[in-house]
Amino acid sequence: MEKKRSRGRQKIAIEKISKKKSLQVTFSKRRAGLFKKARELSTLCGAEVAIIVESPAGKVFSFGNPSVDSVIHRYETGDFCPQEDSRKKYLDSMEDLEEHKKEKAMGKSNWWEDLCVENLGLEELEESMAAMQVLRNNLLIPNLTLDQFGVL
Amino acid sequence: MEKKRSRGRQKIAIEKISKKKSLQVTFSKRRAGLFKKARELSTLCGAEVAIIVESPAGKVFSFGNPSVDSVIHRYETGDFCPQEDSRKKYLDSMEDLEEHKKEKAMGKSNWWEDLCVENLGLEELEESMAAMQVLRNNLLIPNLTLDQFGVL
DNA sequence: TGATCTATTTATAACTG
């Protein structure tokens, strides 16, 4: 009979972990676990899920199916939580689209500085994505797709 | 020895559940489990977490610590990594790329088409990556890293 | 760093009232 090689998983209290190193390890492991659970929920039940996590160090991680933004958009525009009139903002941004295009046609040099979801329609989002695709191709980096970025 | 009263938990494939009733039950249980994991992660690690789930029936559930809206706001404004100057670094390299563009432009609008690994050093590769990071930031998509593209 | 291992805790599928 060999000596036990490990005490196995130990029970821990659900309170802030004091040891910095084990906090970091636990954060990574549990974040991965959380995202896996979310993926399973969405696959098993056909549910849409979005998760945003910010580590104590300020790093942001996200998971979304079909995408973080689409789920957030529905959350914000649905009657569930109408604290902000983001639908109006969205429609306004569509109006601004023409003006933005005119500016672009005038040959504005640093065009990407104006890129922002707030003044971008899906069409231009896809244009921007296409530019990134060209960059990606030229950099010989394979398999960059829109859904990898949670855009769609 | 008594007859077993249950077969206990059974292994299931991670694919859409076909039986409507067990899908509903599984959705409720797993949604609760997911939120519990999120609460534990946030308590154990002091992390901010927001989750939005929409059931196939269209019902929306959410969890947030400290609140869904605050986490979403951080996500959307790109106001993360407050203790780092990486954002500034991205913007700086974007300016460098602007120079690069002017040098290479010569009447060509799609400057990035000239970018190619063959005439790029690691430094410029990283610059290009930084430009993509800026694009990413402007598109409000978090956590784009080199290794995600299989470069490193 | 991060991947892997082990023993344990935790989550949950199927079932029952």
Place this chain on the structure above:
DNA sequence: TCAGTTATAAATAGATC
């Protein structure tokens, strides 16, 4: 539909490599 039960699957704390 909702709350328990049971037996098993899955996650993970702590250690090691």
